[in-house]
Amino acid sequence: MQPLDTRAAVGELAQDLGWLENYCRQQPELAMNAGTLRLASALTRNVIGPFLDDQPAMPLHIAVVGGAGAGKSTIVNFLAGSVVAEANPQAGYTRHPTAYLPAGPTFPWPSYIGFMGPLNRISEEKPADLDQDVYQVKRLPPPAAGGLDPLSEFVIWDCPDMTTWASAGYVSRLMEVAALADLIVYVASDERYNDAVPTQFLHLLVKAGKAVVVVLTKMREGDAGPLADHFRREVLGRLPKLPGGTTPAVPVLAFPQLPQTVRSDPAGAGAKYRVPLLNQILVQCETAVAARARTVTNAARYLSTAGEGLLDVARRDLAEFDAWKGAVIAGEAEFKDRYRREFLSGEQFRRFDRYRERLIDLLELPGAGRMLGNVLWVLRTPYRWTRNTIASMVVRPDMLNLSEQTVLSAALMGWLDKLQAEALARAGSHMVWKGIAQGFETGLGTQARDKFQQDYRTFELKETDELEHAGQQMVDALEKNPAVLYALRVGKLATDVMVVGGVLILTWVPSWYHLLLIPLGVSATHQTAELVARGAAEAARARVRNQRESLVASALADPLAEWLAGRPATGGTSFERLQQVLKRVPETIHRLDEQVAARVAGSIPLAASAPTPPPEHPTA
Ligand SMILES: Nc1nc2c(ncn2[C@@H]2O[C@H](COP(=O)(O)OP(=O)(O)OP(=O)(O)O)[C@@H](O)[C@H]2O)c(=O)[nH]1
Ligand SMILES: [Mg+2]
Known part of the structure; x- marks a missing residue:
């Protein structure tokens, strides 16, 4: 050196x-x-x-x-x-x-x-x-x-x-x-x-x-x-x-x-x-x-x-900081889990049904084909009527799902309460916990909730955006791809025409009950199209669910966890500084020790033989 x-x-x-x-x-x-x-x-x-x-x-x-x-x-x-x-x-x-x-x-x-x-x-x-x-x-x-x-x-x-x-x-x-x-x-x-x-x-x-x-x-x-x-x-x-x-x-x-x-x-x-x-x-x-x-x-x-x-003190304190961090992270996992169980798993994202209907509408022919479509629509009336009646009998009304905000607030409350209880229980064991327990007494909980509220506003904007985006994406997949769209439309129409033609040819001269096969056939093709659209909507819904889960983590849970974990670092003590000191002190001591040993061993001239700085003259 x-x-x-x-x-x-x-x-x-x-x-x-x-x-x-x-x-x-x-x-x-x-x-x-x-x-x-x-x-x-x-x-x-x-x-x-x-x-x-x-x-x-x-x-x-x-x-x-x-x-x-x-x-x-x-x-x-x-x-x-x-x-x-x-x-x-x-x-x-x-x-x-x-x-x-x-x-x-x-x-x-x-x-x-x-x-x-x-x-x-x-x-x-x-x-x-x-x-x-x-x-x-x-x-x-x-x-x-x-x-x-x-x-x-x-x-x-x-x-x-x-x-x-x-x-x-x-x-x-x-x-x-x-x-x-x-x-x-x-x-x-x-x-x-x-x-x-x-x-x-x-x-x-x-x-x-x-x-x-x-x-x-x-x-x-x-x-x-x-x-x-x-x-x-x-x-x-x-x-x-x-x-x-x-x-x-x-x-x-x-x-x-x-x-x-x-x-x-x-x-x-x-x-x-x-x-x-x-x-x-x-x-x-x-x-x-x-x-x-x-x-x-x-x-x-x-x-x-x-x-x-x-450095024992520093090491011990760091261990306590780590324990606090661990408690925060465990709380975060519980928070996310609760959100998943109490909101996400029951949430239907009803907004999606709109896109599903648009998807089916898209399969109908525009312009002159509309007339034909209308005829088929009329032919499907008995099917629609029967399907709606059965659906209203079979499908139970949605379970009342708690609002997202209610679930999130309750999960946040649970998270903070648990942390406070832990800090109180361990306050006697170390000053890190004592400081946190005192923090809770002097508004740490309120500060955390305020921060959460702020983050929540950004989260709300992002989640609406994300949902619309996913729905739109599903519709865009057809709308922005005219070749596929026309192939599907023509395919559906051709199937309908084939059904009608097939019934007429196979039963010629058809009696009235043979004609009943026509609405039945076109209903079956429509039902198939609906099933396909429903499948696409379900896949998109699952994607949205996953996206929502990561959005809650990145926009709400993670920032709050980081904020909470860093709390003991304010007010005079510093997590980072402790870490830095722990790492740096032994290294520097080692370097200086080597220097001293080298000098004392005489590899470098001893202090006594080195030129002395100009004397200062202390006086009594
Ligand atoms: N009789 C007697 N008194 C002594 C002796 N040694 C110290 N003292 C007295 O003990 C008192 C304290 O002595 P200091 O030398 O001032 O002690 P100190 O350790 O410097 O004290 P602080 O600076 O106050 O911590 C003084 O009044 C001294 O006169 C001793 O051998 N015999
Ligand atoms: Mg003295």
């Missing part, structure tokens, strides 16, 4: 994960998934992107994280060697991240687009409790008496707490920094070392491959050892295994209750506690290039292995 492609891929992945995070945020029970997704998008933007963009490894980043009031800001001061961060008795005091840069030569501040996501860097100094999506960058004072700063290659981040996954603001600010970090200092106080949410957070960071040092605070001096053991067993003992099956090594340090004098002089009176902490950090970050390579490799590995899990 070219650098531009890489940037685009990083941007796209971060955006997809960000979209999914917002999607999860809309469902309170998915707050933790949202946090995890934020970590993933921040790893992409803050670690993988800058690395593949040849940003320098230095400075490394240390993030101090933990529950509210655990002592994070106090530990930041111990790392910095002087009181720089605001420690405050009010738990949850620190509300946005602050980066402390070492004194001395200026580092280039990461200049990658998308770095820190939506968090804006503020230039003027603000109190740590400013509750906004911002971060500050401050510079540490030089070490006292020209001493060396052991963390001169590190930026130290003081972070907001991690107490509930639901506090979207805190969690996302914290995740931005945690993702960025090359090393995490996890702070837990003796009273709350085992709190559920910070522990979940710790587990997540270890899973993401972060190097972690644990600092336990505020216990009595004598409890330090037992508490550390207890923590190792109860909290670290349950850490997830790393991909290779190994258990991550996490050192635990104790910072017991410290008097104010020690806390306010971390480099002097507090050195006893500070030095072991610094040592642990330096052991884990021997060189900047190696530490950064580890951060990036682990980030990429985490995304590849956790990628599927990150």
